[in-house]
Amino acid sequence: MGLADADLEKLDQIIGRRRKVRKDTLLYRMDDPFTNLYAIRLGHFKTYQITPGGEQQVTGFQMAGELLGMDAISTDRHHCDAMALEDSEVCEIPFLQLEELFSTIPTLLHHFHRMMSREITREQNVMLLLGNMRAEQRFAAFLVNLAARYAARGYSSTQFQLRMSREEIGNYLGLTIESISRLLSRLKRQGLIRVANREIELLQPERLRAIAAGTEPGDPGSF
Amino acid sequence: MGLADADLEKLDQIIGRRRKVRKDTLLYRMDDPFTNLYAIRLGHFKTYQITPGGEQQVTGFQMAGELLGMDAISTDRHHCDAMALEDSEVCEIPFLQLEELFSTIPTLLHHFHRMMSREITREQNVMLLLGNMRAEQRFAAFLVNLAARYAARGYSSTQFQLRMSREEIGNYLGLTIESISRLLSRLKRQGLIRVANREIELLQPERLRAIAAGTEPGDPGSF
DNA sequence: CGCCGACTTGACATTAATCAAATGTAGTGG
């Protein structure tokens, strides 16, 4: 991220111990006091809020290289639960120390602002998805987004494992598990994807992008 | 916000000229280069993205005292349009200068982080709204949210003017204009609100909060 | 007064949810 070696070292010094988080366990939970941000070293997480009615709403899926906990800065309490989708590992970053470091490393500060801002735009994209896309479009957008993130990490963008259940996908996309299952079946039938359990292959990423963009109509008939 | 007088003065120095933005005109538009944040002094705005398909998705309504433009930091380009809903006035805040100031006023930096984080949690709440609330619940949540924000500004929390059209509300909530109209009529019929054009009065804010929270079932019959 | 855009209302269509089974899959203990 364009830091000088000396600065990197200072950053290293405040980055706390690594912490393993076992599958299905919480890294933090809503209302926990906020002290650390967490950089994901390894694995995948989901974040979700609990509604007043006791249901959950998944607000995001995070993978290695992404930062967890930025929503907690505003109130010094976490606003959602963060659960590991598989055995994972994070680095604790004590936020107070990080803020102190900012005054000596402006580049780091700037970079941090970009990450917060990026989270804001990410969420705006989800709002767009939930607010005006139809089921198939949402799901295609979801797949395309995952593909792009894996590509950015050097993994295959056409073949990967879904780390989350159908139910979690549905919850995230504002759909039911049955809808997700039907969408998978339909895209499979149309030859756009190959699916085996949670292993997925995008056979025609271009057309998936078109569906996500709303350019391709998609077969509404057999939902 | 807890700054010393001397610091406040420094902040004042970088806060640029005021700028009037006439109703229905853009403060900035998507892909404009990012140079300033904007503090709303007066008036109301909406922000929206344009979908690949050319439709718009309203991502928020902002009022005096709120900050516009934080989503642009990540890419140095604005990610949405910001349009004045009425004749309004903003202060330009040159972001580069603001970041310089942070190194000398840590309190200001901390406050800024809280504002960015607050925007993140705001959007998470919208995701929750779009992802698992029903139409009536969404609309009640919308009204309750406006009420709370007006209350925080010293205005009546039970009587205010909607600065946005039914269509804009619907777009924001992921509903059609007809649905919004029906919801208004229904809540009026049930004695929960009084409506005259864009003037609205919350007659039973407590029950509205209950509907928003999902505690109160709401009459599904006569949609 | 009359037009225009914003809003309301009604009838109908559609999407995705719900309900209900059936099927598959991963573990577990024998």
Next chain:
DNA sequence: CCACTACATTTGATTAATGTCAAGTCGGCG
């Protein structure tokens, strides 16, 4: 290795919520 259980997923039939289409009605403004 296999039977057995628990859970996740798929599939089908039906329904409910909300969208769409089509008239109106209202209110402000020239």
